[in-house]
Amino acid sequence: MLSFFGGTPSGNVDKSKYEHLTMSIRQTVLERARRRCQQCSVKFSPSVHPGFEHINGSLKDNRPNNLRALCPKCFKLIEKKENRKGMVGNIRYALGRMIK
Ligand SMILES: [Zn+2]
Numbered sequence: 001m002l003s004f005f006g007g008t009p010s011g012n013v014d015k016s017k018y019e020h021l022t023m024s025i026r027q028t029v030l031e032r033a034r035r036r037c038q039q040c041s042v043k044f045s046p047s048v049h050p051g052f053e054h055i056n057g058s059l060k061d062n063r064p065n066n067l068r069a070l071c072p073k074c075f076k077l078i079e080k081k082e083n084r085k086g087m088v089g090n091i092r093y094a095l096g097r098m099i100k
Contacts, residue, residue, distance in 0.1 A: 018062040021052060028064045037071035044071065051075030 018025070029052065035044045044050050053068040053075065054061060070078065 019060050021062045021067075025062050025064060025067070026050075026052065029067045029069050032064065033069040036069075037074055038068045039070050039074035042071045042073075044069070048072065051079075053078050 030044065030050060033050075035050075036042065037044070037048075037050070042048060048071050050069045051072060051074075053070055055066050055068060058066070
C-alpha cells in the first residue's frame with residue numbers, strides 16, 4: 001500500500017518525464033476523475049476549467065497519482081495551500097507524509 005509514496009524509490013520511473021504537467025498527463029487525470037471535480041463532483045465543461053492539485057506538494061511531481069482534478073471553485077480553496085506547498089512541499093515529502 002505504500003507503493004508510490006512510501007519507501008519504494010522510483011528507480012524504474014523516469015522522473016524527468018513527470019517534471020511538467022503535460023496534456024497527456026492532464027488527460028489521464030481528467031479521465032480518471034471522469035471529468036468531474038474530485039472535491040465537489042461538478043462536471044468540467046468549456047466554462048468550468050479544471051485545475052490540478054499536487055497531492056504530495058511537489059510541483060515537479062506530475063505523476064497522475066499525485067494529481068487531483070478540481071473545479072475553479074475548489075482549486076481556489078486549495079490554491080493558497082498549493083502555493084505554500086511550493087515552499088514546504090519538499091519537507092513534507094521528505095517526511096513521507098501524505099496530504100489528503
Ligand atoms: Zn469542485
